[in-house]
Amino acid sequence: MTTTTVEGLVPRMREICGAANVITDPLELRTYECDGLTAHRSVPALVVLPATAEQVAAVVTACARAGVPFVARGSGTGLSGGALPHRDGVLVVMSRMRKILEIDPVSRRAVVEPGATNLSVSKAAAPFGLFYAPDPSSQVICSVGGNVAENSGGAHCLKNGFTVHHVTGLEIVTPAGELTWLGDGTGVTTGYDLLGAFTGSEGTLGIVTKIVVKLMPLPETVHTLLAAYATTSDGGRAVSDIIGAGILPAAIEMMDALSIEAAEAAVHCNYPPGAGAVLIVELDGPTSEVETELATVRALCEAAGATEIRAADDPAERALIWAGRKSAFAAVGRISPAFIVQDGVVPRTSLGAVLARIASLSEQAGVRVANVFHAGDGNLHPLVLYDDASPEQTVAAEELSGAILDTCLEHGGSITGEHGVGVDKSRYMPKMFSADDLDTMQLVRCAFDPASLCNPGKIFPTPRLCGEVPGHRRAPHPAVAAGLAEIF
């Protein structure tokens, strides 16, 4: 490895990507200073927009040889600062690589470039009666490469699983610049499941250049039911009862009064007026099965105290119900100058207790919280509303946000369900994992990226180079000391 400054790389990057696809203008570089989490900003030294896997490999090789850090960026909708650029590094933007390369209806799979939007895969598959199941609410714009890096979920992941369950092959550029494949597209793993390790690694193990995904048959029937409740606890009871009855809906989502107010203001979704909470339950599958389950779900929702129930079975009615839910994050911008989208997980059975605790924390802090969540998965998205013109409110919102994660952990949950750790939550990792756990995870990272050039500074609170004795420990890893492992 030679050490060249990032400026020294510009001629080589122009050779690789074409001059028009290398950005050095300070004003244009600012376009890329943050992702969907705008609280963290860092202007990259250089932005490149490669058009092929070979160009990505050449870009990474140049960075690796020069010892310059690099960060991949898809559509920049991430909510944990994962695509936050390195100020002395190269930002590799995948938006020119957005082709759907193949739809194979017989094997029910698609091969796509990483910059393709999530929704574009389902649109391309629809003429064959197929769809791509993981459906983040940002699916109109977020990229499949970003979905792989974050192991993204969505409303329908309750039944269908997350991105990791639908990816069967990845072409990647390793942090050394080598173009290679993980997984053979069949979904069968022999040896270590490197595909599984890579999915959800938040852009720290290499750059994805092609993705093989499973496609699923479009369901014969879809029914969406909207149930209104006086409180989220009543709605939560319905969730437990539905799952307890052995029914696995495609989606179960809940919104509280504040998020309903915001969604109404933004998209006029016409939810029942005065509702303290709404529950959206979607059932899909063979018609006879869905009809039977629908009757049971309706009865359980009523028994849990629903004040109104609406059923939608035509696409327009369903779209209106979903418009409220899918617009909820952006919609709170209507009722608050700034907000933090929190992402935590709790066991379903703790939903009621955790929501009550969030309400009391919010009251104590004098900071409003709107709750929108994947109720079936126990994946909460509390939206912490504050005025960013007030330094006191900003601090109070940050503290409340952290206290919400502490509450999730106290109930046996997790600091993130689907938005990732990125730069934002690395400080919370030691609350969930021991120093040994974190060191072991970093050994995986070191195996892929010994020089720590690939999206450095993300996920881990105390990043270190491969083989470096951990600063906070000042002694070898116990497994090394016991002769059970070696750092290489």
Ligand SMILES: Cc1cc2nc3c(=O)[nH]c(=O)nc-3n(C[C@H](O)[C@H](O)[C@H](O)COP(=O)(O)OP(=O)(O)OC[C@H]3O[C@@H](n4cnc5c(N)ncnc54)[C@H](O)[C@@H]3O)c2cc1C
């Ligand atoms: C309104 C809104 C709603 C959302 N709803 C959901 C939701 O329902 N479920 C959910 O899971 N998320 C949701 N998100 C979060 C976000 O959309 C997802 O995390 C998404 O997967 C990010 O994709 P992206 O293309 O924008 O990636 P970016 O934000 O550009 O990058 C995200 C991470 O992926 C890495 N990366 C990007 N491309 C590559 C690549 N080709 N190779 C390697 N690493 C790469 C980056 O380095 C970064 O670490 C939402 C966001 C918004 C703004």
